[in-house]
Amino acid sequence: MSLNSTTPAAGAHTVADATLAREDVQQLLGATQQPLRFEDCDFEGADLSRLDLRGAEFQRCNIVETSFFGAALTQTRWLRCRARQADFASADLVDAAFQSSDLNNTNWRRAKLASASYHGCKLTGAYFEECSTLGLTFVESLLIGAHLRGFSFRKATLQELDFSDADLAGADFREAIFEGGSLKDANVKGARFDGADLRLADLSGVRLVDAGLFRGATISHQQAAVLVTELGLRVL
Structure with missing residues (x-):
């Protein structure tokens, strides 16, 4: 040494x-x-x-x-x-x-x-x-393809977190606020978004495996159109 x-x-x-x-x-x-x-x-x-x-x-x-x-x-x-x-x-x-x-x-x-x-x-x-993970925080970090099954982000403010392709099955995002970031192509099966503010997040490629997945969440008109398109519907 x-x-x-x-x-x-x-x-x-x-x-x-x-x-x-x-x-x-x-x-x-x-x-x-x-x-x-x-x-x-x-x-x-x-x-x-x-x-x-x-x-x-x-x-x-x-x-x-x-x-x-x-x-x-x-x-x-x-x-x-x-x-x-x-x-x-x-x-x-x-x-x-x-x-x-x-x-x-x-x-x-x-x-x-x-x-x-x-x-x-x-x-x-x-x-x-x-x-x-009580009190664990992520800020301005890349979590692309990360394994985060069952993680709790409840009531957290999520600043510029990239969850693209991440495994978020069963994760708890209730009342979370997304300040930018992405959920693009993430696995959100069984995740909870009640009361979450998703207006600044990229939701492209999110698969709506549960019709009520985003019930109670706040999204923008543009995001709503993206999610409807994922269901195979056309917005005119």
């Missing part, structure tokens, strides 16, 4: 420009009681499963195909990280924050995501199943 390690006045123990394996991280955890801050570090393919990294910060790090399975990651911060195919399954990510990060094709199965946030992230193909 070749690294530049410092302990700034702010209290975090900073590691910069290092390539780190599991043994290196364990050594760092054993050497300090302070939260760790990783800057421009490379963890690609590393097995960091079940490690206690509570309060750690990851800035501009490469965590492609890294395993955080079952890890303690509460109050962690992730900024501009590259995390394609990283595994966060069963990890504790309560109050974690991800910003401007590539999280495409990541696995979050059974993760604890209460009060976690994703802002400006790429989550194409991300797999969320059996997660605890």
Whole structure:
């Protein structure tokens, strides 16, 4: 392990420009009681499963195909990280924050995501199943083709979220407000939209598998024409 390690006045123990394996991280955890801050570090393919990294910060790090399975990651911060195919399954990510990060094709199965946030992230193909999500927020993020079955977005304000081709079967959007974004070609079978405001969302390609799917939702005249067209009817 070749690294530049410092302990700034702010209290975090900073590691910069290092390539780190599991043994290196364990050594760092054993050497300090302070939260760790990783800057421009490379963890690609590393097995960091079940490690206690509570309060750690990851800035501009490469965590492609890294395993955080079952890890303690509460109050962690992730900024501009590259995390394609990283595994966060069963990890504790309560109050974690991800910003401007590539999280495409990541696995979050059974993760604890209460009060976690994703802002400006790429989550194409991300797999969320059996997660605890109370207070979870997504802002200006790509969720194209993501697996979000049964997710609750009830009463949430959804800012520029792209759910194109996502699996939203059984999701709860009751009283949600869509500020832009897209549901294009999404699977919304069994989803609830009662009281939702969908006027700013792209609804093209939505399949009306249930005639009452959008009962009680607010849509624009233009969207109504699109949905009627999906039913094979002509609007003259």
